[in-house]
Amino acid sequence: MNQSRAFRAALVIFAAGFCGVLGYSAVNAIDYAEEESYSRDLRRVQAKTAELNERVLKSRSAMMSQYDPLVHALRSLRAVLARLQRVPGFLGRDAALDLRQKLREGEAQLRDKDELVENFKTHNAVLQNSLHYFPILANSVIDRARAAPSGGDVASRIQALISAIMLFDTAADADSTSRVLAAQRDLALATEAAQQLGLDHEQQLILAHSRIILERKPVSDKIVQQILAVPLPRIALELEEAYSKHFRAATHRALLLRQLLFGLALGTIVLGLTDVILRMRRSAQALELATAELRQANALLAREREKERELGELKTRFVSMTSHEFRTPLSVIVSSTDLLENYSDRWQPERRKDHLERIRSAAGSMDRMLDDILLIGRAEAGVLRPSPTQLNLQEFCRHLIESLEHSSARSHSIQYRFSGDPNVTLDERLLSEVVGNLLSNALKYSPAGSQVNFDVTASDEQCRFTVEDQGIGIPEQDTPRLFESFFRASNADQIKGSGLGLAVVKKAVEVQNGTVEVQSRLGQGTKFVVLVPRELPISRSSSSEL
């Protein structure tokens, strides 16, 4: 029972473990759609950064005439980084913290980049406007100056500034810068000539635009360099690496979980099946046991019914025998009493005495019969217990013989022989029933003057009583039923008896754990051998009596 409880507990633990791991892995299952979109976004950081850089460069070289593409690239970069904040749940908390830390870095870099781009646009718009408008303005002024007779000087100074600016535009180094500065100085010196030509406003505008170009181009170039230097791609790369590391860990975890799940499922299945098989076997055993019990109960019932039947038979026999056996002495008593009542005053005292003696004898025989019946009844009810006491067996037997010889007509001689240690522990009353009945039967059923041999042998182990007569003997067919109550041998009809004596012997012997056997030859004699243990354990009740 204990074992099966432990088994059941193991099954429950396995099943619970299985369910637990199942639930855990369901919650933490790798969502491949989420994984795909996340890693696509990770790659997009790199791509979008490159796109932004490309658009900045295009914008700087006036290949793009609006800033919406820049703004869009920045906006989508921001959106991508915002989306990346939602780290897939299956990566676990540590991975999310790690990635978010890197994302914060990335967002800081993007803010820097955003600010730089903003700055770039502001400078670039003015610079591009000047770069675009300066040659148009300068050339139209040159044309107008050349149209005037004294405009050649101003025109050539403007021309020199154009060349210097164009050189500066290609390579903004110290050399080209000093050339522009020199050309600007030259043009500024020609203010008077320009005034005479009516071009002083244009001259100032040309100078203003050249100053814008000189001032803003290096700034713009520097900002572009800074924009390109923002380490967003490095962070993007780090992000990708960190993500792939965490993703590998997650897939490894998922694999382990699945293996664990498989093991638990297998364990649950095996334990479950074993449980089912064990239960089936146990119920089969229980069925078998129940069948056996039923069979036993049936047998018991049959035995009891048989016993009941026997008992019923016994009762019937008892009633018929007792009614018959009791009637004989009762009729003696009744008739003698009637006679005594009517004729006692007329009778001789001897005759009266004779009838009184008959009444006493009849009552005595009824009393003995009742004693026998009670003893048998007690034996059959299982309440007959020997009360052993220490006694001298030799003396005990001699007294018994003496009382028998005294009561009988001394027509027989009892040859009594005793051997062995006479001190035994036996039930005196039961023993007197056994020996008394066997001896009186021997006397009763043998012809007058014949001899009865009574041998008693007390060995170390047991006492052996042998009573042998030379009487009428017992027919062979009657021996099996010889010890039944009220059974009388077929050849004993002429001799008075109740049929209880041998039944009493048998019961009394058996109660003392002994045996009784009979050997008989019809018309020649009968021999009874009784064996009882030498010492009976002294029961508590008897010891208390002592």
Add this chain to the structure above:
Amino acid sequence: MRSNGPVTVSVCLLLAGLLSLVVINLASCRPREKARLEAEHEHDPVGEQPIEPLPLTFDFDAARAELGEVLFGDRRLSGDGKVACTDCHRQNHGWADDQAHSRASDRPDSPVNVPTMYNVRYLYKLSWNGKFDTLESHIDALMKNPKVMASSWEIASRHLAELPSYRQRFANVFPDGLTPSNVRQAILAYERSLVTPNAPFDQYLRGDAQAVSAEVKHGYAMFKSYGCSSCHQGMAIGGNVFERFGVLRDFFADRGHFDAADLGRFNVTQREQDRFVFRVPSLRNVALTAPYFHDGSAATLEDAVRAMASYQLGRDLDEQDQAALVAFLRSLTGEYRGRPP
């Protein structure tokens, strides 16, 4: 019979376990959801022309926008119930104001000229100093600002909840009915619906040569050659770049006085280089939104064009070019819900 119960239970447990194993395996193979809509696919311009037409279609939640329109004009949004969005953003003035400095109820005058609400969804930065990146952050700040709405979404939604009709309308539009967040969402939806596509000049850009007059076409050429399109470019024709007011001439010296608001972006960034720098405004529907500039100092389009040419480009326009430029600017007025606004 009695021992059958646990046997059935354990068998059921086993079957359930096996079934869930199968389900889990299937589930991990099945693509769970469609790929998310990518925001960057909306419209990514290439940038070869300085100006691009507004998209003819755009997505917005019509039911929410309709509710937002009502809220836009409702004074219950403000903390004291005195100010509505429409007090400054006035529909018949192109969702801007005809006053240089708007006055709403007892609030102090607005420090700058109120910009239009049209096409705000296409702007990169909002307000003159570019303080806000998104409509959300802009509207949140205005709600809390004690000089504007002096309110909060919670207060506004409490005020609105006093009217059963609002509760009903919100319940019709939002599953969770009238909540502070839903008040905000409705207004945002309305702001996103304020788009004016299909301006005559957009039609021209889309290939309809007859959509605009020759003067407009000339104006566009001037717009590019004068250098206006250096800053006023893109889909919104501005709104995506910051620039100093007064590149070639000093605007503020000529105007003669000076306000804190004139510092422009400096007020946001505190960087020296951002002094007098403003967000270049969108020129769409510009004909509707006089007066002009952050201080409202230009009363007419002509004034504005002249000032821009002078202070930003260092040039004085002749009458013809100025007229052409103004004609071009007038061709930038689009359609709101299919009609001229």
